[in-house]
Amino acid sequence: SVHTRDQVELPPPAIDNRLTVHSLWSEIDRISSEQIQAAFEGVGGEIGWQLFAEEGDMRMYRREMEVDGMVTDPLKAMHKVRGVTAREMCHYFFNPRYRYEWETTLETMTIVEEISSDALVFHQTFKRIWPASQRDALFWSHVRHSSAGTYAVTNHSTTNADYPSNTGACIRLFVTVCLACRTTYPAGEQPTRNNITTDIAYCSTVNPGGWAPAGVLRAVYKREYPKFLKRFTNYVVEQCRDKPIAI
Numbered sequence: 481s482v483h484t485r486d487q488v489e490l491p492p493p494a495i496d497n498r499l500t501v502h503s504l505w506s507e508i509d510r511i512s513s514e515q516i517q518a519a520f521e522g523v524g525g526e527i528g529w530q531l532f533a534e535e536g537d538m539r540m541y542r543r544e545m546e547v548d549g550m551v552t553d554p555l556k557a558m559h560k561v562r563g564v565t566a567r568e569m570c571h572y573f574f575n576p577r578y579r580y581e582w583e584t585t586l587e588t589m590t591i592v593e594e595i596s597s598d599a600l601v602f603h604q605t606f607k608r609i610w611p612a613s614q615r616d617a618l619f620w621s622h623v624r625h626s627s628a629g630t631y632a633v634t635n636h637s638t639t640n641a642d643y644p645s646n647t648g649a650c651i652r653l654f655v656t657v658c659l660a661c662r663t664t665y666p667a668g669e670q671p672t673r674n675n676i677t678t679d680i681a682y683c684s685t686v687n688p689g690g691w692a693p694a695g696v697l698r699a700v701y702k703r704e705y706p707k708f709l710k711r712f713t714n715y716v717v718e719q720c721r722d723k724p725i726a727i
């Protein structure tokens with residue numbers, strides 16, 4: 481079949497064989513499955529999610545949590561975007577080529593390992609927030625097709641001997657992030673930019689890895705998460721506008 485260059489790079493419809501023989505595979509598979517399942521679970525019930533931001537179809541919830549005196553509030557965001565697919569959303573979130581265009585917290589990004597077409601290991605440093613030390617992170621990132629119309633990217637901290645933690649100016653933070661997207665369109669119709677809707681669930685837990693003032697940290701994430709999700713989804717809509725739809 482004929483592929484354009486862009487189509488070849490889209491998230492693959494099945495797991496890449498090179499990933500399944502990698503030493504990280506069992507961890508990547510387990511954490512991704514858990515995260516994707518949890519992402520679409522509701523925010524009702526006993527766990528006590530608190531709404532902290534709401535704008536249009538976007539809703540953001542957090543749970544106040546501390547581990548060893550450090551704020552590790554889990555975040556869960558729900559959004560709905562029209563005119564782009566789950567696969568397209570995940571393509572722009574996963575592919576490092578676009579990252580500086582939507583990610584405003586970044587200072588540097590290095591690809592540490594290319595495991596497969598659907599899994600990479602990244603080292604990132606972030607902008608410093610006064611009065612805390614600068615942070616960095618080392619994490620694997622995996623994109624997968626999970627069920628009909630559903631694609632997800634999971635990012636989770638890992639280690640690498642070439643990137644030791646807490647040796648330079650940065651404190652290593654720990655992150656688990658999942659962007660899970662599901663596209664729907666009216667039964668009996670062909671999907672087009674005019675009739676598709678993508679439901680987005682974004683979950684994030686960041687452990688700052690070392691001292692950070694709780695008040696500053698909560699103020700920063702209350703500002704930065706809504707900014708990120710609005711900016712990222714608008715970016716994908718713009719990128720896809722005149723391109724053929726990728727289901």
Ligand code: 18C
Pocket residue numbers: 583584585604606607608609612615617635653655657686687688692693696697700701704705708
């Ligand atoms: O998921 C997102 N991006 C992905 C690709 O980059 C990836 C990234 C995960 C890292 C998230 C942690 C970011 C920490 C940033 C700290 C510095 C922010 C500076 C901003 C000021 C201009 O999955 C999108 C991520 C959107 C991130 C929103 C901010 C979350 C802040 C969480 C608290 C961080 C604690 C750091 C200690 C700071 C002490 C005050």
